[in-house]
Amino acid sequence: MNTQSDGAGIERLPPTLLDLLYNSIILRQTAPYVSIKSLLALSATSQALREIITTSPDVWRHLDLTNIAAAKIDSSPIDVGGVTWRAERMDESLTEDDFYAGPLRGIFGRLHRKQLLKHVQTLILDGLSVPADLVREIVADDRFNVRILSLREAKNLNETKLQQILRYAVRPTRREGTPKLKALYFFGSKDSSRVLINQQQRLEGSQALGVMASEGAQIGAEWNHRSSSALDATLSDDETKWYFPSGRALKRPQGLGFPPDHP
Structure with missing residues (x-):
């Protein structure tokens, strides 16, 4: 088992799962990825874990x-x-x-x-x-x-x-x-x-950025991004590649001493 030692030479055990779940930031970021069945199974392993899972708002x-x-x-x-x-x-x-x-x-x-x-x-x-x-x-x-x-x-x-x-x-x-x-x-x-x-x-984490920080604006931006991705995928299809420009237009050189055109 790996241990840690402080300045006084006292060995300390590494953080346990219980220590991590007591941290509200870690719990809030982790809980959405754990199924309800797994959470309930975890709560049945110890009274301390049961208390965290059944009383913490971040879990639910x-x-x-x-x-x-x-x-x-x-x-x-x-x-x-x-x-x-x-x-x-x-x-x-x-x-x-x-x-x-x-x-x-x-x-x-x-x-x-x-x-x-x-x-x-x-x-x-x-x-x-x-x-x-x-x-x-x-x-x-x-x-x-x-x-x-x-x-x-x-x-x-x-x-x-x-x-x-x-x-x-x-x-x-x-x-x-x-x-x-x-x-x-x-x-x-x-x-x-x-x-x-x-x-x-x-x-939850949006900061005050004016009107773009509002929930409605953030939701709209998410769907705009998804719509743009879907459009890009469609345009990249082989059947539509002919609609893209296939060459590069060259501009007429400037300042090379040619006399101006006269009617």
Whole structure:
């Protein structure tokens, strides 16, 4: 085992994992890359680690539920006669949206009881069953403090209702300081959450740089960069290479003593 020695000749052990996680900067930068399952498994190894993971806000700022089995609905679509739907419902008073939102509502309820839901600022629900009513709760409910929400390829999401919810959230008569949501990812296919992690860190660490430091400007700059990259990739295609200039125009030499042209 490697040891360190101070000036008095006393040997000290190197920092442990617990020492590193007590550092809020390291914890904030590391937690988004660790799955929820791994975090819970780590919290079961010791009481000290459990206390850090279950009480530190930095651990839960970034919550990715896309790979959580409990967040998925393993059922086929509603059949024409409604037989399958009625057979799988435990309560006939439930609406269709209530049924499809059940898994995520259960997870959010457990996090709220543990006083962890309020710390979530980036929420990734790509590919999961997210009805519009659940989106309304995330955007408007005081239990949530979500600033970045990803719904790419979300299932059972009524786009018309989603538009109505967003229009109502940004109405001129809304309460001051609302909505808390600053970015919504909806279009495109679900991909790595790396982009959202970078977006969260940029929103948290941006300094006062005038209007360009605002969250909206940073989000717009991110999408402009991605659009520019996609455009460059398209223009580099073999079919479009003929549209680029293939030569270099030479300017007429100046100051070589030639007499000016006369009509």
